[in-house]
Amino acid sequence: MVQRSEQQGAAGQQVRLPAHSTGLNHATTRSINRYDRAKRHNLDLAMPSPTIDAPAFRQPPGPLHAMLLAGTVPLFLGALLSDLAYYNSYQIQWSNFASWLIAGALVLGGFALLFALVALLRSKGSKGPALVHFLLLLATWVIGLIDAFVHAKDAWAAMPSGLYLSIAVTVLACITAWRALATRAGGAR
Missing domain, CATH: 1.20.120 (Four Helix Bundle (Hemerythrin (Met), subunit A))
Structure with a gap:
């Protein structure tokens, strides 16, 4: 039995998401769906790369x-x-x-x-x-x-x-x- 839930999408439209009976809790389902929506809209929500607080140059050396x-x-x-x-x-x-x-x-x-x-x-x-x-x-x-x-x-x-x-x-x-x-x-x- 597959249930569907509705959530608010990025642009305000309703997005139907399957609720699987695989034991995923609601928070995990929500974070997975956030990344799925990002892929559809070509957004990059990957892990942020580490940054250096005070770089030696505004642009690195050539x-x-x-x-x-x-x-x-x-x-x-x-x-x-x-x-x-x-x-x-x-x-x-x-x-x-x-x-x-x-x-x-x-x-x-x-x-x-x-x-x-x-x-x-x-x-x-x-x-x-x-x-x-x-x-x-x-x-x-x-x-x-x-x-x-x-x-x-x-x-x-x-x-x-x-x-x-x-x-x-x-x-x-x-x-x-x-x-x-x-x-x-x-x-x-």
């Missing part, structure tokens, strides 16, 4: 800026790991690897810094989040440049200050990339 920014992290991390390997083995080639990895990270970071400057100049309204991102990226680049100068010395003279600078610049690069890329939903736009 795909090229994101790629440049994210590319600095593995290069600085590789330099840190090379410094650790040199610190433990005293093989000079590890210091050379670190120097080249830092140079590559500075190239990518310089272009990302340029993109951040353009985003700062083009931002309308509150420039606070874009300014914080630019300053973080600038601090990362400057400490990376100092790290490159330290690594330009003799390998023996570069330790332990080169290792400490590599730790600092790697942490700053991770924070900067995470803060800027946390607003991206994924994929190129």
